[in-house]
Amino acid sequence: MTTADGVATTLTGTLSNAGRLVLGASSGLTLDPASTLTNTGIVSGGPLTGEGSMINDGAMCIDGFADERLHPTDQTIGLTVTGTAFYLPYSSGIENAVYAPTLDAGCRSLPDLTGVDEGELLVNVGWTLTADGSGPYVTGTTPLIEVAPTKTGTLYPTLIPAAISIAPNPATVTAGVPQTFTVTGPWPLSGAAAIDLTDRAAFTDAGQQEGALPNEFTFTAAGETELGATVIYAFGDGDELPVSATAPITVLGGAVDALRLSTSALAVRQGGSVTLQVGATDAFGNPIVVDPGDVTVTSSVPTDVIDGLTVTFPTASPHVLTVTVGAVSAPVTIEVEAAPVLPVAPVAPGAPAAPAADAAAPVIEPPLPATGSAGDLGGALLWAVVLLVAGAAVGLLRTRAE
Secondary structure, X not given: OEOOOOOOOEEOOEEEEOOEEEEOOOOOEEEOOOOEEXXXXXEEEOOEEEOOEEEEOOEEEEOOOOHHHHOOOOOOOOOEEEEOOEEOOEOOOOOOEEOOOOOOOOOOOOOOOOEEEOOEEEEEEEEEOOOOOOOOEEOOOOOHHHHOOOOEOOEEEEEEXXXXXXXXXXXXXXXXXXEEOEEEEOOOOOOOOOEEOHHHEEEEXXXXXXXXXXXXXXXXXXXXXXXXXXXXXXXXXXXXXXXXXXEEEEEEOOOOOEEEEEEOOOEEEOOOEEEEEXXXXXXXXXXXXXXXXXXXXXXXXXXXXXXXXXXXXOOOEEXXXXXXXXXXXXXXXXXXXXXXXXXXXXXXXXXXXXXXXOOOOOOOOOOOOOOOOOOHHHHHHHHHHHHHHHHHHHHHHHHHHO
């Protein structure tokens, strides 16, 4: 049903509206003292006046409908409204009545008091029916009967300093692995002390590579850096104020991509040993500390003795050592030389062997001369001949030896 705009319409008697009653923008509807309008649907449009009765079990969204009519001691207008009708003035003293199950259905909007107070931006995150803000937040879609079962109450604003935060904070990430960050903070009339503001944030990532998503970043340089985020708050008559936050980030080296090997020697004698030192880098050239327990060493020569990172070589030849960390391997060749042999002086063919030492002249002692014998002279002559022969023989042996 629609009343004609510009034509005064007065209701006498009773009228029920289960659908939508649209009142003329300027003329509206007047209820005389004996009339009753029962609404289980929606009434909207121009003013509703008169001194009749209104039973509202639906929603009324009417222009020019005075809020103070539900004031418990000051009903300045004679029209009586019962049923779905909430008297919820603001703590500042502004009247507010809602003739619907929710604020939105009753064409009532909560004011946003976000603004700067003494140099600090305060965000009006919502309204509650408790002075200390401990009660549940009232939003445009909150069923009013749940927060105001007596159908009366006072709305108080909750003001929170504007501050945003980044999570994770601090963050430890791995080079080459995407990391997602979120930004939270207060937002006007959000009905919460903090909500997800990631979609409203602008990120600055210290020059690192940005990921596939606006809040996803891939860092490649190991070390310390930081991530920044800024949210713009609008308030008042077009005023804006940026609020920023940063999060420190530690970037660790990525997975092992290449090995760096060094040895105590590249050439050793047979029976000697070398000790390996193993380092690594990731795909971005960042150094990685390798745990010796993660290293596997093998040799091309099966007789080599491997003890951790030390290898002993019993045999002489080139030995190829293969070092493996995870799925990455690298070779190194060690030249093992044969052990030295002590030299022996050569002997010319046919030459007589030299005596071990000079031949000593035999010592021949003559027998004592017999006394009182007739043959003393002959015996003496015989021993003289023997001595001459012996001396000649010694001289001959010395000559040959020279």
